[in-house]
Amino acid sequence: MAGKATYRAHANIAFLKYWGTRDASLNLPYTHSLSMTLSHAHTTTTVAWQEAPGQRDTIVINGQACTGSARARICAHLDRIRTGSARSLTAHVCSRNSFPTSAGIASSASGFCALTLAAHAALQGTVHERDIPALARLARLASGSACRSFHGGFVEWHAGRDHETSRPIQLHDASHWNLHDLVVVVSEEEKAVSSQNGHRLADSSPLLPTRVDYVNHNLADARQALRSHDLQLLGTIAETDAMLMHAVMLTSRPPLLYLNPASIRLMGMIQAWRRQEALPVYFTVDAGPNLHLLCEAATAAQVQDRLSRLEFVQQVIVNRPGPGPVRMAEHLIQQDFQDLDWTFPSAHREPDA
Numbered sequence: 234m235a236g237k238a239t240y241r242a243h244a245n246i247a248f249l250k251y252w253g254t255r256d257a258s259l260n261l262p263y264t265h266s267l268s269m270t271l272s273h274a275h276t277t278t279t280v281a282w283q284e285a286p287g288q289r290d291t292i293v294i295n296g297q298a299c300t301g302s303a304r305a306r307i308c309a310h311l312d313r314i315r316t317g318s319a320r321s322l323t324a325h326v327c328s329r330n331s332f333p334t335s336a337g338i339a340s341s342a343s344g345f346c347a348l349t350l351a352a353h354a355a356l357q358g359t360v361h362e363r364d365i366p367a368l369a370r371l372a373r374l375a376s377g378s379a380c381r382s383f384h385g386g387f388v389e390w391h392a393g394r395d396h397e398t399s400r401p402i403q404l405h406d407a408s409h410w411n412l413h414d415l416v417v418v419v420s421e422e423e424k425a426v427s428s429q430n431g432h433r434l435a436d437s438s439p440l441l442p443t444r445v446d447y448v449n450h451n452l453a454d455a456r457q458a459l460r461s462h463d464l465q466l467l468g469t470i471a472e473t474d475a476m477l478m479h480a481v482m483l484t485s486r487p488p489l490l491y492l493n494p495a496s497i498r499l500m501g502m503i504q505a506w507r508r509q510e511a512l513p514v515y516f517t518v519d520a521g522p523n524l525h526l527l528c529e530a531a532t533a534a535q536v537q538d539r540l541s542r543l544e545f546v547q548q549v550i551v552n553r554p555g556p557g558p559v560r561m562a563e564h565l566i567q568q569d570f571q572d573l574d575w576t577f578p579s580a581h582r583e584p585d586a
């Protein structure tokens with residue numbers, strides 16, 4: 234129905250990560266980054282626009298009214314989308330994650346990808362294929378990693394020089410390689426410093442240039458490892474990059490410590506499983522304590538079995554490469570806002586040639 238739309242977008246895990254911004258207002262990263270879109274971690278978002286001058290946006294996430302800085306960030310993004318409309322539009326947003334928000338999966342990536350697409354579709358009636366690059370750039374302004382969730386499978390976010398050239402590119406679709414990502418939840422505590430604020434501190438670390446060099450020197454090998462399904466090469470590069478990113482965090486001023494004793498213990502165990510038993514499993518970790526374990530499908534059950542015996546592991550979420558965003562027929566907001574008079578120029582309704 235015009236005026237209301239629902240999208241589902243999947244979160245992603247980066248093998249070569251985005252940390253620190255060359256331009257914070259545009260979220261332009263220092264390096265390219267490489268990620269896999271996750272099959273079992275998605276956000277579904279309905280946006281309904283209402284012509285209601287002076288009314289506040291309503292935002293509900295996982296059944297709770299969204300407040301404070303999280304609300305301000307979402308409203309600022311809705312402003313980017315409604316800018317240009319002659320009407321005075323209020324948004325009603327309802328969003329739900331398939332995974333616990335504190336599980337160490339970037340909900341901002343799937344969240345801002347789904348929000349951007351649903352808000353645009355609700356306003357314009359449809360999302361054309363040709364709109365996707367501009368919408369991915371728009372989502373990047375809200376959350377850098379969100380631009381990578383615009384594609385399924387394996388994705389490179391090309392750092393670019395400016396707003397127009399900083400964009401995601403799909404390297405391979407989800408059927409290319411059945412790589413598994415096991416998210417190991419060791420803590421559900423909310424992190425003290427958000428990634429958004431963490432990025433701003435990266436410049437204060439003396440190790441930032443070292444990490445930027447590392448990513449630049451290993452990007453071609455990481456792409457090659459993805460192309461040829463080389464877990465050993467990809468895993469080694471990803472593990473080192475995660476360590477370097479945390480080294481940057483630890484040496485920022487003020488320092489950022491996202492890992493906890495359970496994360497470090499698990500890192501040691503994974504390295505020992507590889508060294509002593511030749512078990513092909515590698516880890517990466519974002520801005521939080523929960524590790525993502527990378528392994529082939531054939532090894533996943535064995536790794537899960539080992540994890541199930543560790544008393545400090547609270548939950549394991551098993552992911553394969555997931556799809557790009559999809560428009561949903563079912564909405565999370567049932568109400569229709571009848572006072573809207575949506576008439577679209579015919580060009581906006583025509584499917585892409």
Ligand code: DP6
Binds near residue numbers: 379427432
């Ligand atoms: C450590 O800017 O996407 O996950 O502030 O949560 O939107 P939010 O984070 P974002 O940074 C993500 C940083 C990272 C690494 C990565 O995904 O590349």
